[in-house]
Amino acid sequence: MQYLTEELYFPPISETSPEGILAVGGDLSTERLLLAYENGIFPWFNDNEPILWWCPPQRMVLFFDELKISHSMRNTINKNIFKVTFNKSFQAVLLGCQNTKREGQVGTWLSDDMMAAYCKLHEMGKAISVEVWQNDELVGGLYGIDLGHIFCGESMFSKASNASKMAFIYLVNYLKENNYKLLDCQVYNDHLDSLGCREIPREEFLTILKDNPLGAIN
Incomplete structure (x- = not known):
């Protein structure tokens, strides 16, 4: 599980944690959101917490x-x-x-x-x-x-x-x-x-x- 920077990037899906978390942080720009969805990744986190990016083992x-x-x-x-x-x-x-x-x-x-x-x-x-x-x-x-x-x-x-x-x-x-x-x-x-x-x-x-x-x- 990686911590994202401003770079428009997601790590390989193979690095996803057992529960399905791929990365933490980054931003909610339209570019990053589209990059996420087009590669099977989605944000899911509680308000006032770091952004969590998911690609669960079962979809x-x-x-x-x-x-x-x-x-x-x-x-x-x-x-x-x-x-x-x-x-x-x-x-x-x-x-x-x-x-x-x-x-x-x-x-x-x-x-x-x-x-x-x-x-x-x-x-x-x-x-x-x-x-x-x-x-x-x-x-x-x-x-x-x-x-x-x-x-x-x-x-x-x-x-x-x-x-x-x-x-x-x-x-x-x-x-x-x-x-x-x-x-x-x-x-x-x-x-x-x-x-x-x-x-x-x-x-x-x-x-x-x-x-x-x-x-x-x-």
């Missing part, structure tokens, strides 16, 4: 044909109680994710600095949001990094039952229709598992990631 992903939609969720979709948009309120989605209380979490990992960085990526067309509305109120959504062949999901929130699932399903349909290869969900949780996501070895994920017609930055 939680969704292959689109494995998406699970429950019977009750299909009924929710058919009732048309939600409206779904893309990139209409990116910053509001980030605020929703930042303010959501999560089990076992003290404070938030989505700091103001991280929010500012992702907003810059959004302005560049590299970060997108999915919003879910009910009676003109934002009740759920998600955001992530768009690599053109893989979408790297970052976070989601829900203030109404099934709202985040609705955002997820609409995103998956969009990615499938536009010939993306998979949805990167980073690390395991029960909610993602219920939607059909599963863990694959890091090496398999990186192979899919590198098979990019645009080419990853090295």
Whole structure:
């Protein structure tokens, strides 16, 4: 595990710690963030702590044909109680994710600095949001990094039952229709598992990631 300087660089993935930490420090510039995501690395740390860069040994992903939609969720979709948009309120989605209380979490990992960085990526067309509305109120959504062949999901929130699932399903349909290869969900949780996501070895994920017609930055 290396400590990063101002140099735009990440060490080889082979130097990742057993729990998945590759490096510490550096910055949240758009250039470094894109370099990270294009090489299977993502930042994950608590506010007021050093930046930690991760590439875990098991990667939680969704292959689109494995998406699970429950019977009750299909009924929710058919009732048309939600409206779904893309990139209409990116910053509001980030605020929703930042303010959501999560089990076992003290404070938030989505700091103001991280929010500012992702907003810059959004302005560049590299970060997108999915919003879910009910009676003109934002009740759920998600955001992530768009690599053109893989979408790297970052976070989601829900203030109404099934709202985040609705955002997820609409995103998956969009990615499938536009010939993306998979949805990167980073690390395991029960909610993602219920939607059909599963863990694959890091090496398999990186192979899919590198098979990019645009080419990853090295």
